[in-house]
Amino acid sequence: MAARRGITLYHSPASRAFITYWMLEELGVPFRVETVDIRKGQQKSPAYLKLNPSGKVPTLTDGKVVVSETAAICLYLADRYSYGALAPKLEAPARGPYLQWMVYATAVLEPARSLHGAAVPTPPGGWGPGWQPLPQVLDVLQAALKDRDYLLGDRFSTADVMLGATLSMGLLTKEIPEVPVLADYNQRLARRPAYNRAADATWPPDLFARDVLETTS
Structure with a gap:
């Protein structure tokens, strides 16, 4: 389960991965979804653990960049793809x-x-x-x-x-x-x-x- 070019969201039904999926939809950037079904324990597979040793969803890859933890993923995406819009600029009071x-x-x-x-x-x-x-x-x-x-x-x-x-x-x-x-x-x-x-x-x-x-x- 290697990182691919472009954005890939490792997502499971019935999980907090909803947050990252929503973020990507708000951005309107192309992304692909790789299902890691937590109901079947797929988040504990050796291939997935290489990406996210915590064995949690979601995980996001953007080319060679790998990000886990939902808040970190959202911060990364907002600064990279919506800086100044969905993410206020560093110098902005907001x-x-x-x-x-x-x-x-x-x-x-x-x-x-x-x-x-x-x-x-x-x-x-x-x-x-x-x-x-x-x-x-x-x-x-x-x-x-x-x-x-x-x-x-x-x-x-x-x-x-x-x-x-x-x-x-x-x-x-x-x-x-x-x-x-x-x-x-x-x-x-x-x-x-x-x-x-x-x-x-x-x-x-x-x-x-x-x-x-x-x-x-």
């Missing part, structure tokens, strides 16, 4: 908040969603987890999105793909409650054609009910 929300999606929202209600033991040293409980996280997001369409205001960006998809999957699995501000934001995202193409590819309607999703990889 660059700071943009990076903040990209990291917040995986470092705060994802663990808060996944571990909500679970007992998280305090590790030696007593520092505790590096994220707030889910209700506080949702308060932060509601405040950020109140009276604005997107995380950066009226401008859609890769931060909306990264954080918005994480939120959307949590709403679909009922792990995140449908508070009005966040539900409205999710509806705006779900009206985007690129979102729907990625959703159809990740959760094909003939195989999956949209309200019953596997989001582990």
Whole structure:
């Protein structure tokens, strides 16, 4: 399973690879899809582990470049193929908040969603987890999105793909409650054609009910 010329997305149905697929669809760049079905354990094959030793999806190759971890893939694609548009430029005031929300999606929202209600033991040293409980996280997001369409205001960006998809999957699995501000934001995202193409590819309607999703990889 060697890297090919052009962009290849190593993708699985019923996985977080939806986020990267959506990102590629927003960019409108040509890409090919290599299916690595996590339901069949294909992400643990020796060939795939050569690309991604963690045995997770997605992985993306762009010529000789290999990138794993969803946030890293989205940051790479945005800077390479949509710098100044889906990715604010380095000198732009929006660059700071943009990076903040990209990291917040995986470092705060994802663990808060996944571990909500679970007992998280305090590790030696007593520092505790590096994220707030889910209700506080949702308060932060509601405040950020109140009276604005997107995380950066009226401008859609890769931060909306990264954080918005994480939120959307949590709403679909009922792990995140449908508070009005966040539900409205999710509806705006779900009206985007690129979102729907990625959703159809990740959760094909003939195989999956949209309200019953596997989001582990």
